[in-house]
Amino acid sequence: MTGFFPDDPASLEFSAEQMQELGDAALRRVIEHIASLPQQPACGQVQAEEFCRSLREPPPMEPAPLEPLLDLLFRECIPRSYTAAAPGYMAFIPGGGVFPAALADLISDSANRYTGIWSVAPALVQLEANVLEWFRDWMQFPPEARGLLTSGGSMAAFNAVLCAREKLLGTEIRRGTMYASSQVHHSVLKSARLAGIFPDRIRTIPVDGQFRMRPDRLEEAIRQDLEAGWKPFLAISSAGTTNTGAIDPLEEIAAISAQHGLWHHVDGAYGAFFHACEELRPLLRGLPLADSLTLDPHKGLFLPYGTGALLVRDGAALRATHATFADYLPPMPPGEEFYDPSRHGPDLSRGFPGLRVWLCIKLFGARRIQAAIAEKRQLALYAADRLGSTPGIVLAAPPRLSLFAFYLSRPGATKEWENQATRRLMDQVIARGKIMLSGCRVDDRYLARICVLSFRNRREQIELCVQQIREESEKILS
Numbered sequence: 001m002t003g004f005f006p007d008d009p010a011s012l013e014f015s016a017e018q019m020q021e022l023g024d025a026a027l028r029r030v031i032e033h034i035a036s037l038p039q040q041p042a043c044g045q046v047q048a049e050e051f052c053r054s055l056r057e058p059p060p061m062e063p064a065p066l067e068p069l070l071d072l073l074f075r076e077c078i079p080r081s082y083t084a085a086a087p088g089y090m091a092f093i094p095g096g097g098v099f100p101a102a103l104a105d106l107i108s109d110s111a112n113r114y115t116g117i118w119s120v121a122p123a124l125v126q127l128e129a130n131v132l133e134w135f136r137d138w139m140q141f142p143p144e145a146r147g148l149l150t151s152g153g154s155m156a157a158f159n160a161v162l163c164a165r166e167k168l169l170g171t172e173i174r175r176g177t178m179y180a181s182s183q184v185h186h187s188v189l190k191s192a193r194l195a196g197i198f199p200d201r202i203r204t205i206p207v208d209g210q211f212r213m214r215p216d217r218l219e220e221a222i223r224q225d226l227e228a229g230w231k232p233f234l235a236i237s238s239a240g241t242t243n244t245g246a247i248d249p250l251e252e253i254a255a256i257s258a259q260h261g262l263w264h265h266v267d268g269a270y271g272a273f274f275h276a277c278e279e280l281r282p283l284l285r286g287l288p289l290a291d292s293l294t295l296d297p298h299k300g301l302f303l304p305y306g307t308g309a310l311l312v313r314d315g316a317a318l319r320a321t322h323a324t325f326a327d328y329l330p331p332m333p334p335g336e337e338f339y340d341p342s343r344h345g346p347d348l349s350r351g352f353p354g355l356r357v358w359l360c361i362k363l364f365g366a367r368r369i370q371a372a373i374a375e376k377r378q379l380a381l382y383a384a385d386r387l388g389s390t391p392g393i394v395l396a397a398p399p400r401l402s403l404f405a406f407y408l409s410r411p412g413a414t415k416e417w418e419n420q421a422t423r424r425l426m427d428q429v430i431a432r433g434k435i436m437l438s439g440c441r442v443d444d445r446y447l448a449r450i451c452v453l454s455f456r457n458r459r460e461q462i463e464l465c466v467q468q469i470r471e472e473s474e475k476i477l478s
């Protein structure tokens with residue numbers, strides 16, 4: 001590496017040849033890595049305390065060549081992880097991470113334009129506005145809806161709670177009460193806390209036998225709080241829970257919210273993009289009625305981690321929450337025609353999250369992406385069908401979208417036996433190295449779950465997953 005950098009000791013610039021060389025080296029590793037994914041264990045060795053200690057070092061004062069750094073990353077660090085990008089990964093909510101997003105990140109990081117304010121890079125910001133408009137169309141939100149690309153679903157929910165709070169409570173934050181089911185994602189409660197709504201103002205609504213919020217119990221809780229002098233302001237429902245894939249009765253919750261003047265936020269971090277497929281919209285009936293909606297492109301749109309999204313029906317309410325002004329800033333766009341990210345969210349300076357979404361949708365075309373989303377559901381239905389007819393396997397929650405939960409049982413089994421056997425089943429499947437699953441606990445029952453949402457989850461992996469679960473459950477039952 002001696003001689004790689006210019007003699008000027010403060011220069012951080014590279015020559016064209018150097019950039020080509022560095023870029024080629026990195027891209028070569030990336031392509032090798034992606035090509036090797038089917039052979040990699042679906043869960044790498046994550047017992048890595050000693051290795052992590054060995055990584056600690058003081059700030060490096062001298063330059064290092066790229067190749068050994070890439071070796072460290074690709075040979076040592078990346079393999080020590082859950083292989084979330086692997087085709088057999090069906091744990092948690094997989095997303096995969098389509099390749100063109102990485103190219104978009106390279107371009108946006110290299111161009112490094114300022115996209116917080118429309119007038120500074122109007123054409124680039126317009127591409128991000130397009131993406132939000134596409135989402136708005138797919139979710140059938142009205143034209144005045146506005147949104148925001150965020151780092152993930154958690155930040156989308158945070159902004160939604162904040163917006164609802166500003167609009168409905170103003171300074172009376174502590175009078176406000178919020179409602180969510182016992183199956184709501186834990187990040188939603190954290191987002192509420194960030195937005196100043198503490199656990200003592202959050203009412204947990206019970207679910208029915210299929211893990212869906214009970215609207216009668218929601219209504220009852222709202223009435224009780226009204227009588228007690230609280231100000232019910234926000235109901236949060238799930239368009240696909242992470243535990244079992246349950247879809248709350250969105251239409252009924254929307255009606256109850258409207259009747260009592262509550263803001264209805266729908267958490268679609270897992271499920272919202274199924275609404276992009278017209279034929280699947282009946283599964284999510286009522287979703288377009290939401291006051292706000294979390295979407296997670298890094299799940300249902302197959303993007304790499306780092307992209308969430310929020311849509312808010314009343315775009316003006318989102319602006320009222322975030323718009324500020326400083327006279328040193330460039331002018332804001334006139335009227336409402338053009339979208340100004342910094343007036344719709346908390347960030348001023350920001351990366352350019354819109355490009356990775358825009359480039360992927362343009363490059364693949366929406367039709368192909370919709371086909372991939374619909375395929376994931378078909379594969380989950382197929383897997384559930386095969387497993388449901390397997391002796392000993394009980395579907396606790398059949399798939400509505402592309403996620404389902406099950407457990408192992410046998411005649412006369414206690415719940416303890418079922419819980420332990422289900423855990424063992426999962427561990428044994430994971431130990432075989434090709435399929436990665438995760439479980440959850442609902443009340444006192446442990447459930448194994450399969451979530452088909454990586455673009456790399458194809459028929460082949462589903463067959464393997466079903467086969468291995470069948471073989472391992474046979475072993476446990478015999």
Ligand SMILES: *Cc1c(COP(=O)(O)O)cnc(C)c1O
Pocket residue numbers: 093151152153154155185187188238240241242267268269270296308
């Ligand atoms: C993943 C998930 C979240 C949280 O989103 P992040 O992108 O991880 O911040 C919220 N709700 C549901 C239903 C999820 O699946």
